[in-house]
Amino acid sequence: MNNLAKLAAGLVGLFSLAMGLMAWGAPSTVGGILGLSGVSELGQHSLRGDIGAVFLASALGCGLALFQGKVAGLKLPIILYSLVLIGRLISLAVTGNGVGVMQPILIEVILVALSIFAYRSLKADA
Numbered sequence: 001m002n003n004l005a006k007l008a009a010g011l012v013g014l015f016s017l018a019m020g021l022m023a024w025g026a027p028s029t030v031g032g033i034l035g036l037s038g039v040s041e042l043g044q045h046s047l048r049g050d051i052g053a054v055f056l057a058s059a060l061g062c063g064l065a066l067f068q069g070k071v072a073g074l075k076l077p078i079i080l081y082s083l084v085l086i087g088r089l090i091s092l093a094v095t096g097n098g099v100g101v102m103q104p105i106l107i108e109v110i111l112v113a114l115s116i117f118a119y120r121s122l123k124a125d126a
Helices: 002-025 027-034 041-068 071-095 102-125
Strands: none
Touching (some): 002 041, 002 102, 027 041, 041 071, 071 102
């Protein structure tokens, strides 16, 4: 179970790292993936800073758990992706379903579930 938990944390960490680095290096690309556009300098700064921060903080938490044995680091992706998911669900209730809306919701559900699974499993083994 320990190896499966580490794999789950690793998958969340790799996804988060890739998206975070993309936000820093190619904000328009990550914006396109997320349905956002940085049409001004402020928009580009927000994509790099705000979006990059969420993904990179999640990657950091996974890294702390995997490479330093600090399982509590997995609370970062659990909290961050749960908050993102809550925001998406509020938007779903307020504005309704549209093209492409459900895919990121499903991704966040998976990220939260993998992170919780990894946290509980690795915490039990600690």
